[in-house]
Amino acid sequence: MPSNLNRTVLLIFLSLICQQAFTQKNPLIKAIWQLEEHGIERIDTDSRGNIFFTTPNGHLRQYNDSGDSINFYAPNFSAGISRLDAHWTVSVFLFYESQQRFEILDRFLSPLSSKSMADLGLTGFFSQATPGNNHSIWLYDETDLSLKKINYNNRNLVQEQPLNILFPESSLQILQLIERKNLLFVQVSNEAVYILDNQANFIKAIPIASKIPIFIESESIFYLENNKVLKNNFITGELAAAAIPDTYEFTGLAVTNKTLVLTHPKGLIAFARPENF
Numbered sequence: 001m002p003s004n005l006n007r008t009v010l011l012i013f014l015s016l017i018c019q020q021a022f023t024q025k026n027p028l029i030k031a032i033w034q035l036e037e038h039g040i041e042r043i044d045t046d047s048r049g050n051i052f053f054t055t056p057n058g059h060l061r062q063y064n065d066s067g068d069s070i071n072f073y074a075p076n077f078s079a080g081i082s083r084l085d086a087h088w089t090v091s092v093f094l095f096y097e098s099q100q101r102f103e104i105l106d107r108f109l110s111p112l113s114s115k116s117m118a119d120l121g122l123t124g125f126f127s128q129a130t131p132g133n134n135h136s137i138w139l140y141d142e143t144d145l146s147l148k149k150i151n152y153n154n155r156n157l158v159q160e161q162p163l164n165i166l167f168p169e170s171s172l173q174i175l176q177l178i179e180r181k182n183l184l185f186v187q188v189s190n191e192a193v194y195i196l197d198n199q200a201n202f203i204k205a206i207p208i209a210s211k212i213p214i215f216i217e218s219e220s221i222f223y224l225e226n227n228k229v230l231k232n233n234f235i236t237g238e239l240a241a242a243a244i245p246d247t248y249e250f251t252g253l254a255v256t257n258k259t260l261v262l263t264h265p266k267g268l269i270a271f272a273r274p275e276n277f
Contacts, residue, residue: 028243029229029260029271033067036267040252042084042213043263046107049256052092053268054081060094062109065256067270073109083129083176095129102129102137102152113152121155122148130177133198138184140174147177147186147200161200170194176213185221187214193221195234206234215253222255229253229260231277242274 042054049065058079062071075094083095091112092105104113117126117139128140135153140146140163147166149159163172163186173189183203186194193206193214208214208223215222221232224244231240244250248264255261259270 034269040263043252044086045254046086093131132179
């Protein structure tokens with residue numbers, strides 16, 4: 001039997017071999033530009049490669065894929081932005097949990113619409129919101145643990161689904177809602193990403209146990225785990241990885257055609273997106 005010392009040395013040696021194999025297979029991606037901005041809270045991108053992020057005072061900033069500042073928006077009230085969705089290209093969606101209000105901006109960051117939950121005829125407390133198709137918004141109501149979809153033009157309640165019945169074993173610590181291509185992604189913190197259809201019927205669960213918001217592009221979910229950006233195809237289950245440096249504790253992730261943009265407490269870093277990733 002090997003001694004405890006020999007066993008420890010063997011384990012260290014095997015760990016180094018595994019680490020070297022991972023590094024060779026997944027070399028560190030290259031940082032191409034970075035920005036100092038303390039306290040970035042939310043980040044997203046649009047199909048043109050523009051990068052949007054929010055600050056604690058509720059300001060929204062827009063940069064291009066090369067790191068040049070393009071635009072800036074400050075609402076007429078000071079409140080943190082709970083949800084930022086710039087995916088739709090022609091508009092930007094902002095949700096303020098503390099104000100129970102949402103805003104829709106055009107692509108030049110000029111306000112198009114601003115409504116409260118009361119304006120929609122809704123009561124309760126909504127901790128999550130995200131835009132959907134046909135002038136709709138998905139909402140998570142913490143008072144009755146239900147998912148609601150409402151048309152914000154005519155105030156028609158389109159869908160309502162009690163999540164405590166749909167996911168009876170879940171903590172329901174909803175981190176974010178995202179609609180893409182008539183699918184609704186419900187990310188539960190440190191648990192999973194649940195995929196529903198546009199009628200709020202359950203399709204499948206992806207076991208991504210993260211407390212950092214995911215990013216969705218086409219049929220792939222991007223997320224952070226153990227100094228890696230992981231790309232999970234939620235249709236085929238295919239998984240790819242890109243190694244990132246452990247210089248910072250990264251807190252957010254967004255993707256463009258050319259870059260992987262990661263936020264940390266002191267700012268953000270744009271990395272060159274690996275080929276075929």
